[in-house]
Amino acid sequence: METTKEQYHSIIQSKLQDAQLRNNLLNGMDTLKTNRKNLIANRFIDWESLREKAKQLKNKNLSKLDSLLETFEKNATQNGLKVHWASTPQEANEIVYELMQQNSVNKILKGKSMASEETHLNAFLKQKGLDPIETDLGELIIQLIDEPPVHIVVPAIHKNRHQIGEIFRDKLNAPLETEPEKLNEIARIHLRKEFQEFKIGLSGVNFAIANEGAIWLLENEGNGRMSTTACDIHIAFCGIEKVIESFEEASILNALLIPSATGAPVTCYNNIISSPRKEGELDGPKEVHIILLDNNRSNMLKDSHYYQSLSCIRCGTCLNHCPIYDKIGGHAYLSPYPGPIGKVISPQLFGLNKFSPMLDLCSLCGRCSEVCPVKIPLAELIRDLRSERVGQGRKNVIGTTKETKNPAEIKAMQSFSNLATSPKQWRLMLYLSNLLAPLSKPISPILPLLKQWVTYREFPAINGNLHKKVSQMQGVIYE
Structure with a gap:
């Protein structure tokens, strides 16, 4: 569904008037930025050289992504993993649905997966009468109040501990608590009952290793390991751009991802899955299914300029440093992907005609480009996408139609150009x-x-x- 300027103006105004939201975001963003800054200063010798190396590494992998995908499928299949290809969100969702139907399952437990948010899997399964249950703490919180993630890494950062305590009291019939330890205990007790009886678990993928036919998952919570090992069937959602040639290269990206995302040197859980449960092993799923999702990524890849946005490793640091995001939060972007990276990839994934107004949520200050660990020129790409919507630019972005052209905007910019050059x-x-x-x-x-x-x-x-x-x-x- 196409988003309009009126929709954006309405939700932005409501978010700006929400003092509690702005305070929560300010506290959360300041903490993440400070942790990142201190870690880089105290732990890394040459952060900028590492960024440059990661940029070149991603560009190299994207340049031969077609062959890497074939290599990954071949090696993963040899390892006993089942690889599925999905050109569209609908195809990806149908694969999950069919697996649930084949195994007579009406409930699926989900680890964190932005790709499944991209395909709106939860809404799709609910329409089929099935029950998707989020197990990531942040995702659980927002699912209880029927909200989408507000951030690609910390989905409930817009809620403070007092608000979360009220949510747990109202939705889980728990005693009102405000201490993080008590809140975690409530969520743990609630989810343990679900983990005892589930058959299918779902996760995202941080890196898919072509040479090994394996996937690498990064988590800060134990639910990620539970969702992928305690079930009979594990389904992993993976955007095709996540495929990397080797573990050595993925390790370089990992060294940048976690510090950029949370300001921590490493994450709590590193799960590398290379096969289903083997004979004699006591845990692990009997089947592992990997859904390789395209959803217009191939179209992005063929453009010699916009392909750079596929280098994103989903760290979220561009959101943390954005002076627009920390005032209005992720919901105001009306897209699964908010913030600077959202403004770059949403029009390309879903169509410029659908998310054209999102491009106005940017001051072009350039902070996002400065902090991106893989050096994506986000501010430049946002500016160029603005050109696309008025009929200029490269004209390769999907959904570029006459509806995206605003005559008043074009006339205003022409007038400004005449004024500024005289x-x-x-x-x-x-x-x-x-x-x-x-x-x-x-x-x-x-x-x-x-x-x-x-x-x-x-x-x-x-x-x-x-x-x-x-x-x-x-x-x-x-x-």
Whole structure:
């Protein structure tokens, strides 16, 4: 379904007015940013060289992704894993549904998987009368209140411990608690009952190792290991861009992923799955199914510019540093993927016509590009996608139709271009702005354009004599 500017304006306004949300996000983002900054400073000798190496590594793997996928399928099949190909979200969801039907299962326990959020698997299974149960703590919290993840790494970061205590009290009939240890205990007791009787578990994939035919999962909670080893059947959702040639290369990416995501040196659980349960082994699933999801990733890959967005390792650090995200949260993006990376991949995965307004949620400050561990030029790609929606650019993005072109926006940018490239007109505009600013400030809350600005920002300070100061610094004399 296409999202409109009106929908974005409505939800953004509601999020900006939610003081508790903004406070929760500010606290969470500040903690993640501080932890990352301190870890990089104290533990890494040359972080920037590692980033460059990771960038080159991802580009190399993406350049031969077709052959790596074939190698992965061959080796995984030899290991006893069952590989499925899904071109669309519908195909991926149908594979899960068919496996549940074949095994007479009406309940599936899920570890964290953004790919399954991308395909809206939960909603699909519920429509079929089946029960998907989230076991990641953050995912459990938001499932109880019927919300999607607000962040790709910490899905419930918009809720504080007091709010979570109320959710557990209302939805799980638990005593009201606010201490993290008590809240974890409530979730653990609730989920243990589910883990005792389930047959099918689902997970995401952080890295799929082509040379070994294995998958590598990173988790901070034990539910990830339970969802993949205590079941009879394990299903893993894997975007095709997650395939990496070797464990050595994946280790380099892993060294960047966890510090960028949480500011920790390593994650609690590293699960490497190379086969189903073998004869004589006491645990592990009897079957392992890996769904390789395309969903327009092939289209992204063929473009010599936008393919860079497929380098994402889903660390979420671009969200943590975004001055827009920490004011409105992930739900305001109306996409499974929020924040800077969401603005880059959502229009390409789902269609520019569906997520065009999302591109406005960016100040082009460039923080996301500066912190991305694999050096994706996110700010540049966002700017270029804005060009695509007005009929310029490379014209390779799916869903680029006349509906994405806003005549008023095009006319406004043309007018600004004419103004900004004419020294006389530009100086006149600054002079008039400086002259009228004192008059405009008192009535700005009712002026059509300014009222949207001053609702959440200070009135802009405008200095009409700025051009003279710049001219003097440059040694240029204007008549």
